[in-house]
Amino acid sequence: MSKSESRSHVLITGATAGIGYELAKLFAMDGHNLILIARDKEKLKEVKKHLEIYNINVDILSVDLSVDSSCEQVFAFVDKKNLTVDILINNAGVGSFGDFSSIPMKKELALIDINIRALTELTKHFLYKMVENENGTIMNVASTAAFCAGPRMATYYASKAYVLNLTEALNEEVKNKGVKVSCLCPGAVNTGFQNKAGIKKNENAKKNIMSAKKVAQIAYRDLEKGKTIIIPGFKNKILVIVNKFLPRVISRKIIFKINNG
Template sequence: MKYTIITGATSGIGYDLSKVFASNKHNLILVSRNKEKLETIKHTLSKEYLIDVLIFTCDLSRSEEINNLCENIISSKVQIEYLVNNAGVGSFGPFYKIPENEDLNIIDLNIRSLTHMTKVFLPYFVEKNHGGILNVSSTAAFSPGPYMAVYYSSKAYVLSLTEALREEVKNKDIKISVLCPGPTDTNFQNNAKVKKADFAKKSMMDSSTVATIAYDGFIKGKTIIIPGFNNKFLAFFSKILPRKLLIKIISKVNGV
């Protein structure tokens, strides 16, 4: 049987991506630190959609745990069809005030773990000339992000890496896509202590809608998937606005 790996699968966009893939009859390998939530989701999805669900607990900010995760998945002798690198974290506030460990954790989870997982499974897809990777970035990738500087920078890395990999495997039967959602109604905002301006809060999208758009775009082979007109508008104008003006706008969006 073929399986789709989804990291950060127990909440937010990751959870809704799990449901969308399950509803389209993909067997799943779900990864998170929370074993209890994984068990609950496994029971729910396997029963409702009649699919097979494997679960693995892993702190993706730790390289040794990623090594163990990948070894365990490979030793399971299952066929991996898709990898969804969804796990991510953010922080909010002036760079010089955020504790060092918080920003380094963002780099470890948003950049290092995504790169690590991709380094393991992309060669596998290339060897089989089939498969795909969906990386979850953000509209934050299109601009500098005052008061969320490391988070925005990490998402720019994800966007850049994905576009580069897409070009490298363009002659192979491998899907490479990047999801760039804008503000989404999940626990991410609270966990990162984000203080969005009121007008930005009103434009938040539902995570289930984001996940559905992401799945459809990925299966169709789109490179960059941006859910929602407002987010497409933001991404477009971030390319043509003067950088100084863009940075001031992002500061306002972030409520500062």
């Protein structure tokens, strides 16, 4: 039996940097074969080279998940190689920053396509097969933003609320069918996401940013424990708890002030 057949396969989107890359390393070190999805083909090749030192198979696919046909490309790639995805990590995500009325529609729709549409398509496709096999794990990456409304990042916060609610509902549906669906909800992470989204953080806010490596370690540990909602960092857990008791009108005013810098 080849190593490709004898070990589980983990499919990770957004796998060339940040949390996705750190999770890929952790799975690789534990002997899991990898299917890595990202836009940058050259970075994928570099990551593949780095991770193959762990004596695993690393398959890579360059695809833009904001394109309608992107998920079909992923499915065709997996089927052509006759691979079974035992673990799916929906990590790919983008943000947008500014007043909703001023952000270009194209940018908002690309966010929705990546954060919501692609995540939903990938989850539905592989969850069906996992339920059929009575085995599998899915982790969808949301954010602490999922727990509140986010003025000046309205679409991003709303997209992460969708991810959290979808994940909780699916886990309830399949928890007795041999499948686990978890949601990772980190706070600010040092991944370059902030700069890409156009977010400027003050010095105090920067102090609370966690490293992608630390977030991945916590996520990996709690995923093995079977936790449904994973919130890395004590401060982030406290913020989520406090937010539950705040009237929404106050919560959104606080977020508005924070997002205004």
